[in-house]
Amino acid sequence: MPLGSLRPSPLVEQATQHLREQITQGEWPVGTRLPGENALAKALGVGRSTVREALRALAGAGLVQARQGSGVFVIATDIAEDWPARLRRAAITDVYEVRMMVETQAARMAAQRRTEEDVAALEEALAARARAASQDDAAFVDADIALHAAVVAAAGNPVLTDLFAEFAPALREGLIGLVEVLGLRAHDRNPGHDTHAELVAAVRDGDGDAAGAILQAELEQTLAHLHDS
Template sequence: MSSPGPLGRPLGPLRPSPLVEQATDHLREQITGGQWPVGTKIPGETTLAKTLGVGRSTVREAVRALAATGLVQARQGAGVFVIADRPHEDWPTRLRRAAVTDVYEVRMIVEVEAARLAAERRTEDDLVALDGAMAARRAASSWGDAEFVDADIALHRAVVAAAHNPVLTDLFAEFAPALRQGLIDLVDLLDLRTAHPGHGEDTHAALVRAVVAGDAQEAARTARAELEATLGMLRGA
């Protein structure tokens, strides 16, 4: 007899291709729907293959997919057991779901250190890139809010790139999309650019000057002050 799925959906034979994805979805539903609670040993490959109407290799791949999301775990000699009823979220998904203030706090930690390293490691190419990014941000003061925020983020990206640490660069690349809309909303909500279209130009120019001058302490201090000011506005918005 086939096991019931959520809302009475039976665990029965699948349609043709893509079988692995379908098998994964069916098995996941047994877990997230409560049919296989945490601690349950799921049926073996042979049983599942027969129930789903697929080959054992398809079942094996589906179970691997479930294991990758933290739902099940194979125990040598004992079988496969349910260890969670909700899948782990990957890093980009967690960032999208996180509060913008939480993301910004971590961004601040990353960028302050990046600014310090940038002042110590910047090359002539970096100086050219920073000068161009600062000029683009200044020019964007006459553009719309979204374009201005994009230019602002591009300047910060240039500072991070000048640190020449690929991990910091990748972290910033992950943060940027999660921050972008929150910053656009902040600029619009607080009407930050009405009186000062190039909002924050002085602090950003000071940051670039510190990096160009090779003053690591001043670069870190300036980055922290600028980012803390924005974080304060986000918290109060």
């Protein structure tokens, strides 16, 4: 399959797509050394810098690997599954176990690092969770996750914040199902309010050990429900 010249824009995206198709369609099997940058640039009608960026993108997708002094080689013909996709197909119990490890430490950090703005955000999230008690299960779960996200945000680590955001969609789906199947709000429309209020208070008071312990106990209880459901 000839490469063919590319349209002017967006060149990097187009170059990446063309090279990806060559690999995934078997034109360059695993173990093949790709043509050099000059040859690829000429075939695609682009500059070497565009080819270089395209190869970086393919390396990030797990399709090629640069070997010092040897060139760029095909190492896979299937695109590596990205993190959100892996989370979507993962068992909710597996996701929850990782969440528990991440979020418990985040709560301890939040108690050490929280600002006045963080405390205000936590108190508002707690109030929003209480208000959501009068709404349906999905709205209540959303408010619950928002409170936990506020705890993570108070840790002041943007990587932790982003990581929790990646977990959130899988958590939401699993928790809505859990609430519905077990009827967790049948007798108490705002389950766990006292525990969450204690969590917010511990973060506000700078008690990292208490914050971590409260969150650990709450998440372990939910995980037990998930294993039993």
